[in-house]
Amino acid sequence: MSSQTPDGRPYHEQPQWRNDFPIDWPQDEYVARRDFTKFLVLTSFAFAVGQLWIVVENFARKRRGRLPVRRIARADAIPIGGSLVFGYPAPHDACIVMRTGPQQYVAYNQKCTHLSCAVVPDPKRMCLHCPCHNGSFEIATGVPLSGPPRRPLERIRLEIRDGHLYATGREVRA
Amino acid sequence: MQEFFIDPNRCIGCQSCVAACSECDTHRGTSMIHLEYVDRPISVQTVPVVCMHCDSPTCAEVCPADAIKRTGDGVVQTARKPRCIACNNCVLACPFGVPKMKVELSLMMKCDMCYDRTSVGLKPMCASVCPSGALYFGTREEIEHLRPRSKPVNQFQFGAQTITTKVHMMVPRTDAVTHVDVLSAMEERPLDDVFEEIP
Numbered sequence: 001m002s003s004q005t006p007d008g009r010p011y012h013e014q015p016q017w018r019n020d021f022p023i024d025w026p027q028d029e030y031v032a033r034r035d036f037t038k039f040l041v042l043t044s045f046a047f048a049v050g051q052l053w054i055v056v057e058n059f060a061r062k063r064r065g066r067l068p069v070r071r072i073a074r075a076d077a078i079p080i081g082g083s084l085v086f087g088y089p090a091p092h093d094a095c096i097v098m099r100t101g102p103q104q105y106v107a108y109n110q111k112c113t114h115l116s117c118a119v120v121p122d123p124k125r126m127c128l129h130c131p132c133h134n135g136s137f138e139i140a141t142g143v144p145l146s147g148p149p150r151r152p153l154e155r156i157r158l159e160i161r162d163g164h165l166y167a168t169g170r171e172v173r174a
Numbered sequence: 175m176q177e178f179f180i181d182p183n184r185c186i187g188c189q190s191c192v193a194a195c196s197e198c199d200t201h202r203g204t205s206m207i208h209l210e211y212v213d214r215p216i217s218v219q220t221v222p223v224v225c226m227h228c229d230s231p232t233c234a235e236v237c238p239a240d241a242i243k244r245t246g247d248g249v250v251q252t253a254r255k256p257r258c259i260a261c262n263n264c265v266l267a268c269p270f271g272v273p274k275m276k277v278e279l280s281l282m283m284k285c286d287m288c289y290d291r292t293s294v295g296l297k298p299m300c301a302s303v304c305p306s307g308a309l310y311f312g313t314r315e316e317i318e319h320l321r322p323r324s325k326p327v328n329q330f331q332f333g334a335q336t337i338t339t340k341v342h343m344m345v346p347r348t349d350a351v352t353h354v355d356v357l358s359a360m361e362e363r364p365l366d367d368v369f370e371e372i373p
Contacts, residue, residue, distance in 0.1 A: 003244050004230040004338070023234040025243040025251070 002027065072097055072158075072165040075105070083121050085110065088156055088167040094118060095156050096128075097165065098139060105165060108142050109154035119153065128153070142173075178287060178301065178310075179317050179326055180222060181344040185209070185308035187220040191300035198288065198299050204276065206285040207300050222309055224300065225250060225272045225285035226330070227340035233264035233273055233284070242282070248340045249289055253282040269332035269356050287341075322347075329353035 002024045005014055022028050067089045078084050083098040088107075097107035098121060108128065110118040117132035127145055128137040135147030142153035157169040187209055196205040209220040231250045234242035241257035242264060244250045253264070253273075260280040264273040273284040288298035292311070296302075301311035310317060317326065326342035331353050345351045 003228075003234075003248075006230050006235055021240045023231060023242070023244050025245045028240075028243055 067169050069159075070167050072107075072167055075160050075163050075165045078105075078165075081123065086167070089170070095167070096121070097156070097158065097167075100139060103160075105158050105160070106139060106142075107156035107158050107167065108137075109156065109170065111154065112149055113144070113151040113153060114147070114149040176292070176295070176297075176312055177314060177317075177326075178224070178298070178341040179312075179321075179344055180224065180341060181308050181310065181321065181324065182212075182219075182221040183308075183344070184306040185220050185222055186306050187218060188305060190303045190305060191222055191309055194299040194303040195285075200290055201283060204274075204283065206274070206283060210271070222300070222304075223270060223272060224298075224309070224341065225287065226270050226337070227287065229338040229340070232267045232269060232335070232337075233282075236263040236267040238263060245289070247293070249287050249292075250284070251286050251289065252284050255279075255281055258282055269330065269335065269337060317344075327351060327354060330356050332356045 002011070002022075005011065005018065011019060070086075070088055072086045072088075073084055078097065078099040080099050080102060083096055085094055085096050086107075087093055088095045094110040095107055096110050096119070097105055099105050108119070110120075112119050112130040112132065112135055114130065114133060114135050117130050119128040119130045119135075119137060121127075121139070122129035122136065125136065126139060128139060128142075130136065130147065130149065133148045135149040136145045137143065137149070137153050138145055142155055144150060144152060152173045155171040155173065156167050157171065159166045159168050189209060191207050192205045192209065195207045196203055207222060207224050210223050211217075212219045212221060227244075227248055227250050229248070231242065231244055234244060234250065237253070238261060239253075239257045239259045241253040241259070242250065243254065258281050260275060260277065260282065262275055262282075264282050264284075265275050273282050275281075276283050288296070288300075292298055297311040298309075301309040304310070307320070310320070314326070321344060323346065324344040325347045327345045328339045328342045329352055330337040330339065330343075336353070337356075343354050345354065
């Protein structure tokens with residue numbers, strides 16, 4: 001027994017909204033097979049599109065996250081035991097490259113892991129020294145040796161191509 | 175089939191139904207029934223007002239949130255809590271003044287003929303306590319046997335609106351009454367010309 005319409009005309013002569021929002025509980029709960037199928041198809045379509053979008057977004061993120069390869073200097077421009085400050089990945093991200101042997105180069109971000117002061121090489125103590133709070137880091141690995149810093153310096157990956165030194169990436173270490 | 179019959183002549187204004195209704199566990203402390211004075215300055219006669227469960231419920235028609243539903247057996251239910259927006263449309267629209275806005279719950283609550291009881295064959299709370307038989311819940315044969323001089327009517331007139339209800343009102347059998355005019359029972363009568371605009 002369904003409710004009567006205010007104008008007394010049957011339901012199939014009523015505007016669509018009256019059938020979409022019926023007053024009667026059974027009709028309100030009723031889900032037509034066609035509507036259910038429509039819901040299933042549209043929802044699975046939305047899920048599929050979402051998956052595709054995630055794939056595309058991942059690809060784009062990987063492309064965005066790759067750091068540029070930047071030339072620093074000629075490899076023999078730095079004397080053994082010498083150092084050079086350069087910007088990587090952006091020109092104002094100060095990094096320092098040190099030549100520790102004839103063919104050995106290491107590079108770190110200059111930011112001290114304590115409070116971001118610039119570290120400088122200390123040739124007497126053979127370490128990277130932070131003048132702000134007297135912290136020091138090992139040159140070969142970048143791990144903290146003394147003072148307040150607890151985390152190693154951010155390392156810059158280097159490559160030598162045709163006698164030129166290139167920065168190719170960085171390793172953020174905990 | 176058991177039906178609800180209201181016999182306002184028999185109402186003695188004892189408020190038993192109001193107390194019984196508010197004792198019900200589904201809405202404890204709040205009565206969904208109230209007594210209306212017919213014409214307080216000249217008489218103490220009261221009329222119990224329960225939901226009449228219209229065939230075309232005006233409250234549900236005006237509900238903008240699609241919250242008021244009528245079950246398959248014709249009982250109009252309290253607004254659905256997740257949908258009700260407490261807009262008061264139903265309260266203003268009901269020809270009988272049944273819906274009640276519970277502002278603290280943001281919910282319209284109304285008489286649902288004790289759906290928890292009547293759907294399993296019990297009498298509604300109000301009908302089970304009424305001492306004078308103004309509220310009666312039973313079969314048509316029972317009411318004809320109990321009230322031989324009355325007949326049930328379920329046609330109402332509210333201005334230009336004709337209402338058919340699930341709940342019946344008892345009128346004298348000898349009268350050629352086909353419907354009850356709701357407006358004539360109202361304490362404050364609207365102006366005569368209010369409904370003349372409506373065809």
